[in-house]
Amino acid sequence: MKFNDFRKKMKKSIFGVKEAQRIAWETQPAVLNLQLYQWVKAGNLIRMRRGIYAFPDQIQSQLALVQTLYPPAYISLESALSRYGLMPDVVFALTLITPRLTRRFKTPVGYFIYHHMKQDLFWGFDPDTLMAQKEKALVDYLYFNRFLLMPQTQCWEGLRWQNLKGVHFKRARAYARKTGIKKVLDLIISLETYGKN
Numbered sequence: 399m400k401f402n403d404f405r406k407k408m409k410k411s412i413f414g415v416k417e418a419q420r421i422a423w424e425t426q427p428a429v430l431n432l433q434l435y436q437w438v439k440a441g442n443l444i445r446m447r448r449g450i451y452a453f454p455d456q457i458q459s460q461l462a463l464v465q466t467l468y469p470p471a472y473i474s475l476e477s478a479l480s481r482y483g484l485m486p487d488v489v490f491a492l493t494l495i496t497p498r499l500t501r502r503f504k505t506p507v508g509y510f511i512y513h514h515m516k517q518d519l520f521w522g523f524d525p526d527t528l529m530a531q532k533e534k535a536l537v538d539y540l541y542f543n544r545f546l547l548m549p550q551t552q553c554w555e556g557l558r559w560q561n562l563k564g565v566h567f568k569r570a571r572a573y574a575r576k577t578g579i580k581k582v583l584d585l586i587i588s589l590e591t592y593g594k595n
Contacts, residue, residue: 411452532564536565
């Protein structure tokens with residue numbers, strides 16, 4: 399199959415090999431894999447990770463990539479906290495939560511870090527934007543860092559949290575209780591006290 403024909407038929411900007419095979423159903427799988435490799439080498443496609451490809455001029459957002467790269471997942475932890483203005487540090491990777499295994503992907507459009515969280519804690523995000531709610535991102539962060547953090551003022555000062563008055567701590571406490579881990583709840587309560595002072 400010629401690249402221009404393939405491009406006209408493929409409606410998605412980011413796609414997997416199985417989707418490519420449905421488009422190029424007349425082409426043998428081994429031949430299609432060779433064509434995909436050649437199209438990447440020629441610069442017609444970008445290989446995002448094994449089995450996932452994109453048209454370089456059609457990647458409009460990281461959201462589209464998140465939905466295809468390693469679904470299901472939602473944006474949380476440092477990426478979400480930075481976007482909400484709670485964490486002052488610049489985040490160089492997109493940090494996500496997934497019920498699948500922890501994985502890291504370095505792609506031509508960015509670095510993606512997927513953290514595994516058990517399925518019953520995979521909630522608390524907007525399904526349209528895949529962005530964690532502010533309080534869920536905070537609880538996710540404390541959940542993953544609970545062994546490094548202490549419920550003490552010095553700990554919060556070291557992290558340089560900002561805009562804590564915008565956090566709905568009653569909701570955050572409820573989310574922390576759902577983790578079933580007392581230390582996560584203790585950290586939220588301590589952070590709330592720190593935010594008030």
